[in-house]
Amino acid sequence: MVLNKGKFDESGFTLIEMVLVITIIGFAFAGIAALFTGVMLTRNANDKLLQATTMAEDKMEFYRNQSYDYISDTLPSATEEPNGLFTINTTKEPDGDGYIVDITVEWDEPLRKQNNNRTYSIASYFAEEGLNDYINQ
Numbered sequence: 001m002v003l004n005k006g007k008f009d010e011s012g013f014t015l016i017e018m019v020l021v022i023t024i025i026g027f028a029f030a031g032i033a034a035l036f037t038g039v040m041l042t043r044n045a046n047d048k049l050l051q052a053t054t055m056a057e058d059k060m061e062f063y064r065n066q067s068y069d070y071i072s073d074t075l076p077s078a079t080e081e082p083n084g085l086f087t088i089n090t091t092k093e094p095d096g097d098g099y100i101v102d103i104t105v106e107w108d109e110p111l112r113k114q115n116n117n118r119t120y121s122i123a124s125y126f127a128e129e130g131l132n133d134y135i136n137q
Helices: 015-064 068-074
Strands: 078-080 086-095 098-108 117-127
Touching: 015 086, 015 098, 015 117, 068 098, 068 117
Parallel strands: none
Antiparallel strands: 078 086, 086 098, 098 117
16 A cells, blocks of 8 residues: 655644643733732732721811810720721820820731731821911921
C-alpha cells in the first residue's frame, strides 16, 4: 500500500500552541483575580473609613448645635457601640476658658494582614463666648 505524500493543510493550531495559549490565559486570569481581590479589600477599608468619618462628624455636629452649658455641664465621657462594628469614644477636657471635645471612632478590619485596628479621631474647641477672642489674637 502506498501513502499519498501530498501537501498537508498547515492551517490551524497544534496541540503545543493550544497548551501555551491556555497557560498564558491562565496566568492572565490569576493576575486579574489577585488585582480584583486587592481592589475589593481597599474598597471595604474605604467604606468603613467613610462610615467612621460620618459617625464622628454627626456626633460632633450634634455637640456643636448644643448650648455651651450642655457641653460644660452634661456632656458625658462615653463609649458607644451603635452597630457592634464601631466603638465611639467621646472625651471632654477643660482647656482654659473652654473645653476640647475629642471623638474617636475605632473599628477592626479583620481582612488586613497587619495592624487591623483602625481609628479616626476629630476634636473641636468649645468656648462660652465663642471663638472670636481666640481667632482675633
